[in-house]
Amino acid sequence: MPFECHIVDMPASLPETSGNPEVATLRTLRIAKHFPFFLAVAEEQNLHRAAERLNIAQSALSRRISDLERELGDTILFERQARGVAITEAGRVLAEDVRRILLDIEEAGRRVRRVARGDLGTLRLAFSEAMMRRPLLPAVLRRFRTERPDVDLRASPLTSDAQRARLRGGEIDIGFVIEEAGDTEDFQSMRVGADKFVLVVPADHPLASRDKIGLRDLAEEPLILPGRQVSPRLFGRMMGLFDARGISPRISVEVSAVDIAFGLVTAGMGLAIVTAARPDHAPADIVIKEMIDFDIPLPISMIWSRQSTEPLIERFVSIVSGTMETMPAG
DSSP: OOOOOOOOOOOSOOOOOTTOHHHHHHHHHHHHTTHHHHHHHHHHSOHHHHHHHHTSOHHHHHHHHHHHHHHTTSOOOEEEETTEEEEOHHHHHHHHHHHHHHHHHHHHHHHHHHHHHTSSEEEEEEEOHHHHTSSHHHHHHHHHHHHOTTEEEEEEEOOHHHHHHHHHTTSOSEEEEEOOTTHHHHEEEEEEEEEOOEEEEETTSGGGGOSOOOGGGGTTSEEEEEOTTTOHHHHHHHHHHHHHTTOOOEEEEEESSHHHHHHHHHTTSOEEEESSOOGGGSOTTEEEEOOSSOOOOEEEEEEEETTOOOHHHHHHHHHHHHHHTTSOOO
16 A cells, blocks of 8 residues: 655664664654665565655665664665565564554554544543432433443432542542532532432331421431431531520431431331432332422433543533433433
């Protein structure tokens, strides 16, 4: 296959400073610029035919080969003969390496183009428990893996505050968080749903049959609450609701996950106030009840860096948006 060559001449010699990476790189480029000319001669075994193939003068091609031999320490690559040239053993070894190098360069170009299209690369996302328990995220992950099978998709469960910190530090690319004031100023964001607090009680508890349950009904009950270490701001908002009604909650246990709360309720450790609780995932011996006055809004948002222009992130955001159009996000 004919080569299309765009050659930029470089200095004939550079200082041989082996410890200087910049000089070593320039020396490599100085040698590599001769590769298309060398390979044409190696394949044609004739300077005249190779020159015609490259659309250059035969004398210019001969100088290129001589320059390459000099750059390689006066290594003879071709034996000149009456009817053409014969490649030497050193030339055959170089030809194999040059073909591999040119193929590697072409492959690098393909990989770069795929990355630029968002077909290749690594996407790091994180999610809160509230998001993973909703149908939207599993659906998005399945669709993304189907459309971008060669992308290294890495997902981690993290608290909302931890996600914000890692986004700012460049450790993740996308987060799914319980929205807080300031998120829209610090990040690009998309609202993807909303959650709420519910009360988890044993099926045989007196409150299990009540239609309306308020905070005052819980004043004397041992409570299992989301831990303050998991989300200090959210814990503070919860305590603020109790304080506003003059109630000092009897906290039995602080937990980090809904499933733990379910187990503790079943074990008789108290009643649990949790988010991200789905009745279809709850044990049969507990009941999930709504509370009439535990009104803390819990919007859930997808957030990512304001500076990001990465095609992978743009594609993931597009898939989330498209998936939300076909299924409830709440």
